[in-house]
Amino acid sequence: MRVYNFSAGPSMLPLEVLEEAQKELLDFAGTGMSVCEISHRDKAFSAIVEEAEANLRGLLNIPEEYCVLFVQGGASQQFAAVPLNLMHTGKADYVVTGNFAKKAWQEGKIFGEARCVASSEDKTYTYIPDVKTIPFNDDADYVHICSNNTIFGTRYVEFPEVKAPLVADMSSEILSREIDVKKFGVIYAGAQKNVAPAGVTIVIARRDLIENPLPQCPTMLKWKTQADNGSLYNTPPCFAIYMANLVFRHLKKLGGVKEINKINEYKAGLLYDFIDNSKFYTNSVEKKYRSIMNVPFVTPDKELDAKFVSEAKAAGLVSLKGHRLVGGMRASIYNAMPVEGVQALIAFMKKFEKENA
Ligand SMILES: *Cc1c(COP(=O)(O)O)cnc(C)c1O
Numbered sequence: 001m002r003v004y005n006f007s008a009g010p011s012m013l014p015l016e017v018l019e020e021a022q023k024e025l026l027d028f029a030g031t032g033m034s035v036c037e038i039s040h041r042d043k044a045f046s047a048i049v050e051e052a053e054a055n056l057r058g059l060l061n062i063p064e065e066y067c068v069l070f071v072q073g074g075a076s077q078q079f080a081a082v083p084l085n086l087m088h089t090g091k092a093d094y095v096v097t098g099n100f101a102k103k104a105w106q107e108g109k110i111f112g113e114a115r116c117v118a119s120s121e122d123k124t125y126t127y128i129p130d131v132k133t134i135p136f137n138d139d140a141d142y143v144h145i146c147s148n149n150t151i152f153g154t155r156y157v158e159f160p161e162v163k164a165p166l167v168a169d170m171s172s173e174i175l176s177r178e179i180d181v182k183k184f185g186v187i188y189a190g191a192q193k194n195v196a197p198a199g200v201t202i203v204i205a206r207r208d209l210i211e212n213p214l215p216q217c218p219t220m221l222k223w224k225t226q227a228d229n230g231s232l233y234n235t236p237p238c239f240a241i242y243m244a245n246l247v248f249r250h251l252k253k254l255g256g257v258k259e260i261n262k263i264n265e266y267k268a269g270l271l272y273d274f275i276d277n278s279k280f281y282t283n284s285v286e287k288k289y290r291s292i293m294n295v296p297f298v299t300p301d302k303e304l305d306a307k308f309v310s311e312a313k314a315a316g317l318v319s320l321k322g323h324r325l326v327g328g329m330r331a332s333i334y335n336a337m338p339v340e341g342v343q344a345l346i347a348f349m350k351k352f353e354k355e356n357a
Contacts, residue, residue, distance in 0.1 A: 154291055
C-alpha cells in the first residue's frame with residue numbers, strides 16, 4: 001500500500017511517473033534494454049537529455065541566453081561550484097536564512113571574502129530579512145540566496161534587486177511557483193525534493209557568466225565544461241535525468257508551473273489555516289514568509305510531538321518528524337503531494353488534538 005510521504009527529500013514522486021518508469025523499466029523505447037543499462041552515448045539517451053532540457057526551458061520560460069545543465073554532486077557541490085565559477089575578484093555577498101544558506105556561505109569563505117550581509121538567525125530563521133534594506137556591497141562578484149528554506153519553512157516573496165548576478169539555491173521549490181529567470185544570474189537545485197530521485201542537480205546559468213571560471217576550478221565543477229558537452233562530458237546520472245524528464249512531461253500535462261502553483265497555494269493554505277485556527281498546533285514562521293513547500297509545526301510539548309510522529313506513521317502519514325535543528329514536525333508538501341494527502345494529514349491532526357489536548 002502506498003502511504004502519504006511527507007519527507008523533505010528524497011520525497012514523493014507522482015504515481016503516474018513511477019508507473020510509467022515501471023512499465024518501461026525492462027525495455028526502454030524499443031531498445032530491448034533498461035534505461036539503467038543503456039550507454040549515455042546512445043542516441044536514445046541523448047534524446048532524453050535534449051527533451052529534458054527543452055521541457056524544463058518551456059516550464060520555467062528559460063531564455064536562450066541561459067544554459068541548462070544536469071550535473072552531479074547535489075546542491076552541496078554547487079556551494080563550491082558557485083565561487084569557483086564566479087568569484088573573480090574574491091568577494092561575494094551571502095544572505096543567511098537557514099542551514100543550507102549558512103553552509104553555502106561557509107563554503108564560499110574557503111575561496112574568498114564571503115560576507116554575510118543579512119541573517120535571520122537572531123529569530124531562529126523564522127523570517128526573511130527585508131530585501132530592500134540589506135546593505136549589499138557594490139564590489140560583490142555575486143549575491144547568494146536560498147529562495148526556500150527547507151528546514152525552517154520560509155521563502156522569499158520578493159527577490160533582491162542587486163547589481164551583481166543573483167545566485168539562488170532553489171532546491172526545495174524549483175517548479176513550484178513561477179519565477180522570472182532573467183532576475184537571476186544562476187539558479188541551481190538538487191532534484192530530490194521536487195523533480196526526481198537523488199543524483200541529478202539542475203543548474204541554470206546565464207551564458208556570459210560561465211566563460212571565466214577561476215583557474216583552480218576543477219574541470220568537473222566548471223559549468224562551461226558541462227555546457228560545452230550538453231551535460232554529457234562524463235557519465236551523467238542517467239536514470240535520475242530520465243525520471244526528471246518524466247516529471248517534466250507530467251507537469252506539462254497538468255498545465256505547467258502556473259497550474260501546479262495554484263494547487264500548491266491551495267494545499268499550503270488548508271494546512272496553515274488549520275494550524276492558525278487551532279490552539280494546539282503552532283507554526284512560528286512570520287506569515288508573510290511562510291513556505292508553501294515545507295510546513296514545520298509543533299504541539300504544546302515534545303513528548304506529544306514524538307507521539308504524533310509515531311501515530312501518524314501508523315496511520316499511513318510518514319516522515320513527519322521535524323529536522324533535528326528544529327524538532328517538532330515538518331510536512332513537506334511538494335508538487336507530488338496530492339490535495340488528498342494534505343486533507344488526510346489535517347484529519348489526523350484533528351483526531352490527535354481531540355485525543356491529546
Ligand atoms: C536539500 C537541500 C540542499 C542539499 O542538497 P544535496 O543535494 O543533498 O546536496 C541544499 N539546499 C537546499 C535548499 C536544500 O533543500
